[in-house]
Amino acid sequence: MKRFLIEREIEGASQLSVDQLVAIAQTSNAAVDSLGVPYTWVTSYVAGNKIYCIHEAEDAETILEHARRGGFPADLVNVVAAEFGPHTADRNPVVATAG
Known part of the structure; x- marks a missing residue:
């Protein structure tokens, strides 16, 4: 499966209560199950x-179908090309040398 980053524009999102977030999660889980x-x-x-x-x-169309079934916006849907974090700095870089 591919990993996707989805951006949803929802006015007042940061003011959603715990109960509202619970309801959104339940709706999302039901959409996933369906x-x-x-x-x-x-x-x-x-x-x-x-x-x-x-x-x-598997694909962006499935992401959009989940959003439709859940009644959620999906303003941007992008495949995640790479993930990295602080631990990435510990990896030894591969250095190309001229032959």
């Missing part, structure tokens, strides 16, 4: 008027 294909909701982050989600699916 798809009938491999699909994983990894996590979501709320920042300002946006919710950023990481999901795994």
Whole structure:
């Protein structure tokens, strides 16, 4: 499966209550269950008027179908090309040498 970053524009997202987030999670889980294909909701982050989600699916069309079934916006859907973090700095770089 591919990993996708989804941006959802939701006015007042950062003011959503815990109960509202629970309801959104329940709706999302139900939408995942209804798809009938491999699909994983990894996590979501709320920042300002946006919710950023990481999901795994075979293709972007499945991501958009999940959004449609859940009644969520999916303003941007991008395949994650690479992941890195502080631990990446510990990896020894490969240095090309001229022959």
